[in-house]
Amino acid sequence: MESSIQVKDKKWANLADTLLNYALYIILGIMILVVIIIEPSFVSPKNLIKILSQASTRGILALGVAGLIVFAGTDLSAGRILGACAAVSASMLQSVTYASRMYPQIQEIMPKWVPFIIALAAGLIGTILVYRKTGSFQFWIPLVTTIATGLYYLFSSGTMTIWLPLLFSIIVGVAFSLLNGFGVAKLHLHAFIISLGSQLIAYGATCIYIDSQKGGAQPLASLDSQFIKLVNGSIPINDSLNIPYLVIYFALCSVVMYIIWNKTTLGKNMFAIGGNPEAAEVSGVNIVKTIMQVYLISGVLYGIAAYLEAGRIQSVTTNTGLNYELDAISGCVIGGVSFSGGVGTIPGVIIGVIILQVINYSLYYLNVNAYLQYIIKGLIIILAVSIDVRKYIKKK
Amino acid sequence: MFKKESDELSSEFVLEMIEIDKTFPGVKALDHAQLKLRYGSVHALMGENGAGKSTLMKCLFGIYREDAGEIRIEGKKVFFENPEQALKNGVAMVHQELNQVLQRNIMENIWLGRFPEKNGFIDNRKMYDDTMDVFKSLEINADPRNIIGKLSVAERQMVEIAKAVSYNAKILVLDEPTSSLAEQEVEHLFRIIKKLRDEGVGIIYISHKMEEILRISDEVTIMRDGQWIATEKAEDLTIQEIVKLMVGRDLTNRYPPKTNVPGETMLEVKNLSGRYMPTCQDVSFDLHRGEILGIAGLVGSRRTELLETIFGIRTRESGEVILRNEAGELHPVKNKSSRDAISNGFAMITEERRATGIFAGMSVTFNAIIANIIGYVKRGFLSTKRIAGDTQWVIDTMRVKTPSHKTPMRSLSGGNQQKVIIGRWLLAKPEILLLDEPTRGIDVGSKYEIYQLIISLANEGKGVVMVSSEMPELLGICDRIAVMSNGRLAGILDRSEATQEEILTLAAKYI
Ligand SMILES: Nc1ncnc2c1ncn2[C@@H]1O[C@H](COP(=O)(O)OP(=O)(O)OP(=O)(O)O)[C@@H](O)[C@H]1O
Ligand SMILES: [Mg+2]
Numbered sequence: 020m021e022s023s024i025q026v027k028d029k030k031w032a033n034l035a036d037t038l039l040n041y042a043l044y045i046i047l048g049i050m051i052l053v054v055i056i057i058e059p060s061f062v063s064p065k066n067l068i069k070i071l072s073q074a075s076t077r078g079i080l081a082l083g084v085a086g087l088i089v090f091a092g093t094d095l096s097a098g099r100i101l102g103a104c105a106a107v108s109a110s111m112l113q114s115v116t117y118a119s120r121m122y123p124q125i126q127e128i129m130p131k132w133v134p135f136i137i138a139l140a141a142g143l144i145g146t147i148l149v150y151r152k153t154g155s156f157q158f159w160i161p162l163v164t165t166i167a168t169g170l171y172y173l174f175s176s177g178t179m180t181i182w183l184p185l186l187f188s189i190i191v192g193v194a195f196s197l198l199n200g201f202g203v204a205k206l207h208l209h210a211f212i213i214s215l216g217s218q219l220i221a222y223g224a225t226c227i228y229i230d231s232q233k234g235g236a237q238p239l240a241s242l243d244s245q246f247i248k249l250v251n252g253s254i255p256i257n258d259s260l261n262i263p264y265l266v267i268y269f270a271l272c273s274v275v276m277y278i279i280w281n282k283t284t285l286g287k288n289m290f291a292i293g294g295n296p297e298a299a300e301v302s303g304v305n306i307v308k309t310i311m312q313v314y315l316i317s318g319v320l321y322g323i324a325a326y327l328e329a330g331r332i333q334s335v336t337t338n339t340g341l342n343y344e345l346d347a348i349s350g351c352v353i354g355g356v357s358f359s360g361g362v363g364t365i366p367g368v369i370i371g372v373i374i375l376q377v378i379n380y381s382l383y384y385l386n387v388n389a390y391l392q393y394i395i396k397g398l399i400i401i402l403a404v405s406i407d408v409r410k411y412i413k414k415k
Numbered sequence: 416m417f418k419k420e421s422d423e424l425s426s427e428f429v430l431e432m433i434e435i436d437k438t439f440p441g442v443k444a445l446d447h448a449q450l451k452l453r454y455g456s457v458h459a460l461m462g463e464n465g466a467g468k469s470t471l472m473k474c475l476f477g478i479y480r481e482d483a484g485e486i487r488i489e490g491k492k493v494f495f496e497n498p499e500q501a502l503k504n505g506v507a508m509v510h511q512e513l514n515q516v517l518q519r520n521i522m523e524n525i526w527l528g529r530f531p532e533k534n535g536f537i538d539n540r541k542m543y544d545d546t547m548d549v550f551k552s553l554e555i556n557a558d559p560r561n562i563i564g565k566l567s568v569a570e571r572q573m574v575e576i577a578k579a580v581s582y583n584a585k586i587l588v589l590d591e592p593t594s595s596l597a598e599q600e601v602e603h604l605f606r607i608i609k610k611l612r613d614e615g616v617g618i619i620y621i622s623h624k625m626e627e628i629l630r631i632s633d634e635v636t637i638m639r640d641g642q643w644i645a646t647e648k649a650e651d652l653t654i655q656e657i658v659k660l661m662v663g664r665d666l667t668n669r670y671p672p673k674t675n676v677p678g679e680t681m682l683e684v685k686n687l688s689g690r691y692m693p694t695c696q697d698v699s700f701d702l703h704r705g706e707i708l709g710i711a712g713l714v715g716s717r718r719t720e721l722l723e724t725i726f727g728i729r730t731r732e733s734g735e736v737i738l739r740n741e742a743g744e745l746h747p748v749k750n751k752s753s754r755d756a757i758s759n760g761f762a763m764i765t766e767e768r769r770a771t772g773i774f775a776g777m778s779v780t781f782n783a784i785i786a787n788i789i790g791y792v793k794r795g796f797l798s799t800k801r802i803a804g805d806t807q808w809v810i811d812t813m814r815v816k817t818p819s820h821k822t823p824m825r826s827l828s829g830g831n832q833q834k835v836i837i838g839r840w841l842l843a844k845p846e847i848l849l850l851d852e853p854t855r856g857i858d859v860g861s862k863y864e865i866y867q868l869i870i871s872l873a874n875e876g877k878g879v880v881m882v883s884s885e886m887p888e889l890l891g892i893c894d895r896i897a898v899m900s901n902g903r904l905a906g907i908l909d910r911s912e913a914t915q916e917e918i919l920t921l922a923a924k925y926i
Contacts (some may be wrong), residue, residue, distance in 0.1 A: 282536040287519075291527050294516035301478065301514050302527035303499035361518040 036147050039410040043355060044372050047377065047404050061384055062258050072253040074376035075269035076328040078369060081347040081354075082276045083196075083320030085368045086313045088351050089227040091291040091360025092210025096218035097321060097347055100195040102340030104188040104325030109239035111184035117241035119234045127345060134181060138165040155220040162384055181246045188324030188329075198312025219307075226337045240334035240373070249266050250330025268327060270318060277365040279316065289313050294361025315345040353403045374403065424491070429454045429617040430475070430586050437470055437825060439639075439875070440601075441818035444470040445481070446641040448715035452586065457608060457626045459649065460621045462638035463661055464830025464860040465816035468621050469511050471638070476508050480583040487710050488586070490828050492843050499528070507584035509575050509592050511621075511829045511856075517564030521544040524563050524724040525578045549581045553607050555798040567693075568595040568767055569714035573576070575637035576604060580611065587611065588619045594856045595626060597688070597714040597884040598919075600716040605631055610620050622857050623670075623830070624885065625654045636662055662860040669859070670891035671866050676707035677872035677894050680739050681845055682878055687724060694729060695904045702847070702878040707869060709893030710882045711918045713926075716899040718882040722849045724878075726763040727756040731816075762845030764837055772836040779817050782835050783809040787842050809838030812868060814861050816847050830856050848872065850881040854888060866892050901925040 038045065054061045080097055096357040098309045113120035145161030193218055202213030230236045253261035288309045291299040300306055331333050354371025356363030378399055382392040430452040437445035440830050445467045452458045460468050474481040477495030488504060491708065501508075502726040502733055512657055515524050522542050523530075531541040546559035548606055555573055563571060570808040572595050576681035581588055589608075593601050608618060608631060620632055628648055637644045644660050656664045682702040702708050710718045723729040727735055727750035736757065738746045750756040753763070765772060774782055783806045784791065784825055791797045791805075806820050814836035815825055824832055838850070852871070854862045869892060883889050889896050890913060897907045905924040908917060 026714070041808075249716070270618055278536070284530045284532060284537060287527070287530055287537060290519055291516045294518045295514065298514035298516050298524070299527065300499045301508070301510060303502045361516065410899065 028176055029044065031293075034180055036410075039406075042406045042410070043353070043367065043374070043403070045376050046406065047370060049398075050377055050381070053371040054385065058385055060382060061102065062338055063296050065398050066380070066384070067271055068263065068266070070373065070376050070380050071269075072263040072265045072400055073380065074372050075263075076324045076331060077343060077376075078269045078345050078351065079320050079324040079327070081350040081368050082272055082365070083317035083324070083373050084347040085351045085354075085356050086280075086289060086317055086350070088356045088358060089289055089360060089363050090203070090210065090313070091358065092319070093348060093358070094199065094210060094214045095344055096195065096199060096221055097317075098340040098343035098345070099218040099225070100192055100223035100318075100321045100340070101328060102335075102337070103195065103221045103228070104192045104322050105329040105335045105339050106225050106228050108188040108326045110241060110328040111187060112181065112242045112246045113239065114241050114243045117357065118352040119232070119237070120149045121232050121239065122353055129247075134168075134180060137183070137186065139170050141165045154244065163181070181243060182248060185323070185326045188326045189319050192320075192322030192325060193318030196314045196318030196321060197297060197311065200311045200403070204310035204313070206297040208273075220336070222378070229335075229337055236337070238334045238336045242330065242333055246330055247333065251325055253370075265327060265331065268323070271366060272323065276316075276320075280365055285309065285312055290361055307357070316379075346375060347372075347401055353400060355407050357408075375400075385388040428677045430488055430564065430619075431485075431490075432471065432475060432488070433485045433489040435454065435471060435474055435486070437467075437474060437479060438482055441822070444641050444828075447473070447643065448484075448638060448641060449643045450619070450636050451646070452619060453634070454617055455612055455699075456633040457612055457618045457631050457634035458619055460619055460638065461628065461635060461657060462663055463816075463860055464834070464856075465828040466661075466858075467641040468638060469590055469828060470641075472508065472590055472619065472621070474716050475586075475588065478507060502528070502582060502584075503584035505582075506588070506590040507582035507586070509579045509590060511590040511594075512567070513571055513575055514918065515563050515571060518562070520560050520562050521557060521566075521574055521779045521894060522534040522559035524574065525549070525581060538644060545581075548686045549577050551628035553580060554603065555621075562807050567715060569600055570595070571836065572596055573600065573603075573886075576607065579624075580607065584616065586617050586619070588621075590621045590846060591623070591856055592620075593622055594622060594677050594716075595884075596800075596850070598886065599713055601627065622854060623862070624861060625657065626887065628657065639663055642646055643847045652881055658702050658859050663856065666860060666863065667864065669887075671863060671870055673870060673892065675705050675707065675870050675894070677703040678876070679704050679741070683735070683737040683739065683745075685735040685737065687721070688732045689720060689724045690730040690732040691838070693717055693720055694732075694902065695724055695899070697734070698899075698904045699734075700897055700904065700907060702880060704876045704878060707873050707879045707893045708896070709889035709896040709923060710880065710899060711886065711889055712899035712905075713922050714884070715901075716922065717751040717902040719851055720878065720902070721853055721899065722763060722882060725756075725759055725847055726750060727752050729761075750926075752853075757782055757843065757845070761849060762843050762847070763849040764840050764851060764853055766855070773824055773832055776823055777817070778821045778823060779810070779827070780806045780820045784842065805842055809842065810865070810872045811884075813838045814839070814864055830858060830861070833857060834861065841868070845877070847878045848880070850879065853881060854883070854885070862888075886918060889913075889918075890915070898922050898924075 084094045084097050089151065110121040142162045142165030145165065156273070182414065198217050199210065199213050202208040203210050205215070229239065250264065253263040255261050280289070288299065288304050291304060292309055293304055296306060328339070331371070332339065337358055350372035351363070351368055352358065352368035353374050356368060366368060378396050382395060418469060418534065428451050430451045432448065435445050435448045448467060450458070450471065452461065462468050470479060470848065473479040475486060477497045478499055483620055493504060495504065510711060516527070525546055526542050526872045531538045531545065533541070547751070550559070553631060555577055557570065559572070563574065566574070572592065576589070576592055579589070589753055597799070611732065612618060613663060622628060629652065634646060634648045634651055635649050639661060658882050680701050681704045684701070685699050687695060687698045698721055700708070710721070712718050724731055736750060738748055740746065745758065748759045750759060750761070753859055774785070780802060784802055790820050791802050803820065810817065815834045815838070816831050824835065827835070856863055857865065870882070881893065894910050895907055896910070896913050896918065898905045900922050903925050905921040
């Protein structure tokens with residue numbers, strides 16, 4: 020099938036190809052270089068770590084949005100969903116000594132009955148799933164382990180449980196994201212439209228929720244100190260260098276997403292549907308199921324990002340999450356996730372998010388006029404993406 | 416007694432489709448259609464463009480749902496809701512339109528929908544090995560990790576065939592599998608088909624290439640206007656008879672009489688080479704007024720690339736394209752883009768018309784006139800009357816089967832979509848026509864008409880360059896045949912001296 024004559028070897032053409040393939044990394048390099056030339060003190064491990072940790076919650080959000088862009092869709096509601104999830108997380112995480120907290124009784128119910136009921140439910144669902152998948156006796160494993168965990172929490176001394184709000188945050192994120200998924204997969208709406216609607220719903224719900232506090236609409240603040248530590252703590256490497264937990268969470272999410280995208284049937288099906296839905300259909304791929312699963316994963320990531328964001332900014336208002344989706348989408352497209360679907364990589368998304376943060380931070384670091392920052396940021400996004408798409412334009 | 420008979424029947428046929436009806440808005444696509452496929456046999460399904468062949472197969476594969484009728488597989492009544500169920504029940508299909516994910520590689524396309532897994536993760540090793548096994552047994556040479564979008568149409572076609580074979584299905588449907596294959600690949604496909612047939616697979620084979628049908632098939636079913644017309648043993652049929660059954664009238668000659676007389680030189684191509692691989696190299700020829708120049712060659716001999724380089728779709732590295740007007744003056748043209756080429760009087764009908772030429776959601780009218788839209792502006796607005804007139808002209812000359820001018824393009828049959836696109840370019844009234852596989856996927860009756868059209872264009876003094884993989888067609892209507900081999904011109908044969916053997920020898924010259 021291959022014909023084998025070679026035309027004159029064109030070294031420069033190959034070089035150009037290689038340059039294009041690594042265009043993103045080169046852009047990132049050049050940007051850092053420019054900043055260093057202007058301000059040599061910029062490049063310190065501390066600054067770089069700072070950029071990474073600032074990029075992490077939005078990075079996790081972008082990991083969620085990326086899959087939806089691969090479907091040739093998008094998600095305008097990611098930011099508002101994050102806002103809703105963050106409000107839920109924060110409301111459950113207010114420190115017990117704070118007088119005007121949203122749920123005064125929380126430390127009594129939360130550590131006792133709620134974990135037990137959740138454990139019971141998880142155990143049952145796990146059992147059913149395992150049984151349906153294998154049909155074997157192993158189904159008692161999830162049942163027993165989860166009930167045991169539940170019982171332990173029921174009888175253990177009542178300290179604040181900080182992981183439960185994460186669960187609720189994820190549930191809220193998944194609910195909204197599945198609404199989007201339903202619109203795309205079942206109602207055949209474009210993701211732009213359905214998420215345009217759902218972001219309003221999410222925003223309205225957040226406002227009502229925050230407004231429903233006894234003292235009226237006030238920021239959800241004074242969060243539990245244990246939680247703050249969990250989010251903002253870091254692992255000391257040496258005197259001057261700490262690795263923030265946030266960066267580690269981002270890395271973990273990235274690894275999991277990398278595996279899902281590249282090593283599982285779900286990931287491959289996602290790319291196939293994004294690239295050519297008809298081909299996927301005639302090859303026997305269940306399109307509705309795949310789309311719903313990818314949206315579900317996005318919802319989980321939104322929930323995680325929101326939980327961490329609540330801890331990072333330590334005060335959640337109705338405006339939390341505003342425009343985050345734009346950063347996430349910009350990160351994805353800078354990172355080479357194509358809006359026409361079927362193309363994208365997790366490392367690309369990570370680099371994209373980091374490039375965006377480098378722009379943000381270095382403009383701030385160089386003391387550039389705030390309005391000018393917007394213009395420069397806009398130009399760099401356009402430049403980066405237009406260089407990156409070159410590699411998909413077939414030369415003829 | 417009765418029961419025994421039905422037992423016998425069910426053991427004879429792997430597939431029975433009985434009295435299938437299917438109506439689309441405005442079209443009765445299937446009207447009591449029927450098809451009975453025996454184990455270990457090749458069954459050709461024939462009919463003009465729009466006869467309902469693909470629709471019948473899509474009903475079988477669960478893409479469409481029939482309005483009435485019964486489908487039995489191995490005697491058992493089945494009903495597939497979607498392709499997934501059809502695949503699981505032993506039906507595999509190569510679709511008329513290549514359904515591939517261009518951004519992904521070969522092996523991911525082949526195993527899509529059934530990736531091998533190990534502990535919940537995709538087993539890339541196994542996927543690679545399995546692909547290699549399939550390729551080896553089918554004697555296909557390709558790296559499973561190559562991206563589909565970078566392959567040629569013929570290579571993609573072979574991958575699609577390999578994919579269908581890899582399902583190990585009881586019933587294999589091939590809907591125009593050879594439309595973009597050259598002789599050599601067709602032979603290859605036939606070896607594959609014979610092997611599968613001997614293993615007991617029932618194969619349904621749809622094609623518009625008559626010679627193939629009689630060579631490969633055991634039985635032939637002919638359809639017309641969605642109805643079953645006849646089922647016969649292939650050995651009892653001749654091409655003449657099949658054509659007659661298909662079109663419902665006698666069609667004595669496959670090729671119209673050649674009345675065109677080549678005149679002066681109108682185009683010189685000198686040492687033309689393209690810049691980016693794959694491309695043509697150092698190609699020189701000239702074209703006369705009123706001449707039909709055929710271009711033969713194997714798949715991958717870069718005939719398409721040659722046309723594209725002349726037409727400005729591909730970047731020219733060196734060489735010249737020179738127009739000579741009636742007074743004998745020479746005008747070198749650059750053809751930097753297709754727009755440039757069109758204004759220089761060129762038109763090109765591309766090989767992959769379905770992928771590159773069709774606005775699927777738009778009407779037949781829109782698709783027919785879009786290349787020429789400026790021509791319809793009258794006092795700043797489009798003249799509806801002239802548009803309607805020209806659309807009708809396209810429908811008439813190309814014999815397009817469509818319920819109305821407003822019908823969206825996607826609901827036309829594959830062959831009819833192609834006819835509209837060809838008509839679109841004829842409307843542009845070019846001086847030099849570059850045709851890339853102009854009759855691919857088009858039924859015999861309409862082929863004849865396209866040949867007639869080409870000859871009458873030549874009679875008007877236009878120059879026609881025509882790439883084709885069907886040698887009888889080249890021999891039938893061309894004045895000269897240029898043979899390409901591996902990107903270079905291997906030789907030009909005159910109509911009087913050209914034979915199939917000679918073309919094939921030349922085609923292998925630079926390999
Ligand atoms: N999705 C659809 N919607 C409306 N009409 C359709 C649709 N698909 C097919 N048709 C119509 O049904 C008829 C049969 O089409 P079909 O594609 O089965 O023809 P075919 O025999 O495969 O022709 P070809 O040789 O051109 O591929 C045509 O008149 C076509 O216009
Ligand atoms: Mg068809």
